[in-house]
Amino acid sequence: MEQARNYVCTECASAVPSGHKFCGACGAGVPHEAQTLETRFFGALQMPGKARLIVVRGDEAMGEGLSYLLQATEHIAGREADQIPFPSDTWLSPRHANFLYRGAKLVVRDEGSLNGVYIRVRGTAPIQIGDQFMCGQQLFRVDATPKDSSGPEADQTYFYSSPKRPSAFRITQVLEGGMDGIVCCAHEQTVQIGREECDINFPDDVYLSPRHARVEMSGESLELIDEGSQNGTYVRIRGERELSHGDYVFLGQNLLRVEVTA
């Protein structure tokens, strides 16, 4: 005893091979449902080439562990966004970032937000004067050393200043509310950041590693180096950035992990 292997015509009971629209024996039509049988995914998360965002650390209202499947071509995240909303995070602009597909690539684009989009640094990343980065709960900006203006006044009086020490660049901590916090001028070519024994220390910040990251002048250019920290170092993107599986993105207080199905 065997089961018929294909569709069986309801008029004449003949076997109809798959893909045929009419029965070869009696000419009766094959129903539309039977013609378009395709295997479906249990869930859309399995669709290849599509990405999802997992909220690792979230907005109070939305919670952690949520995931957003990026099924459309563009996905807006923001305080008043429909697709990826974070309604209680006042650090997010109403329309903050856009996760979009460009061909087969997933890209994140800063939609001109006030506070920007940060991506986790893998090892070492180039950084420039004016760039911002995050370590633990701390936000920093890379600043240039101001020009020295130590000539005498018109009346030949000299300005008394504290002893000057040459410095290649400086790191400025940015406090919530927008004012500057700690300013640290590079002693040699490096500023190291961490919880202890660094140039800038935050003993209270439990999300920092003891030695977390450093900014270093190498030749003419600056580098941001994550020193194998537990929670990572994040740099603010300029414009847009391609994302790949395992990337982490900070939007305001929300940390998102990018998963791309192979």
Next chain:
Amino acid sequence: MIVCSRCSKDNQDHYKFCLGCGAELPRLSANAHPISTDTPPGGSSATGRATNASQAQAAQAEASEPELDWDRSPEEARSDSLPAELASLSDQTSPCPHCGAGVPENFRYCHVCGHDLHEHAVGAAAADAPAERVSAPAVAEALQPATVRARLVLIQPDGSEGETFPLSAGPTLIGRSSGGIFANDAYLSPEHAEFRFEDGQLVVKDMESLNGVYIRIEPDVPIELFDGSVFRVGQELLRFDGPRAPEPAPDGTQHMGSPHRGYLGRISLLVGRQTTGNSYPIPPHGIHIGRERGDVVFPEDGYVSGLHCRVHSEVGHVFLTDVGSSNGTFVRVSLESYVPAGTYVLMGQQLFRAEY
């Protein structure tokens, strides 16, 4: 260069104590660098000499005291650094006779203008009944022209007294253009400061000079800091800035940043006319400043004491208190200030003591 016999650290010739271990350095070399007022301006070194004067003096004083300030344990220093005036701060205030600010009853000096309240209280009590008769001859005396009422005594790098400059009862303008001991100081403006007497107290007015007039504050007496106040610790020039924040964006987005722990403001190192170097926000419990101890340290400045001063908050205002430093903490006079007898005044690269 003097090499310390105890720890082998190199010290500059004029140091009295080793920067590495605090051991006393051989005295011979201490006088190797006599002051020369016509040295080309070099910023740090030139002005270092000025402060050195009081260090030398303090060093002499310390020589008779077995206890050096860096030998004290942090607990000791911290416990005695809280001034008695603030320990039992009362809500009772009385108006300052000079500026009218409400001053807590147990303050000796007005925290706004520095007026000596104790002196006023004593004077008021004495002048209570026979006010007319006593004040008449006093006024006549004050009006006598060309009377030398006070003098500025130059304090030399080795701590000894140098030339003196007489101050009459009327206004006396000093600056590079007034010649004498002021002529060769490139850090003095041509017209730098004006001294005069007011109610029997010496007053100094900054004539919008480039580098200002600094007054040494008394140890353990808190002096209020205002937005933009400048003070000097060793060779370091520091500015206090009150808390300032930009407006949030029009769409209601707040500026993101590191946690704001209720900072009282910031202190910044001044390294140019408009430029600052390192800068630190001041948490609500305040900060200590020193060479070796404290939240902000200057390990490379030998004129800063191990623990030098602190910036702290009381009754919603921010204060600076010297915690017994050797060289003192100097506050830049904003516009004008009383100069109590015996006060050290720093102008240009020279240190003076006001005597009257």
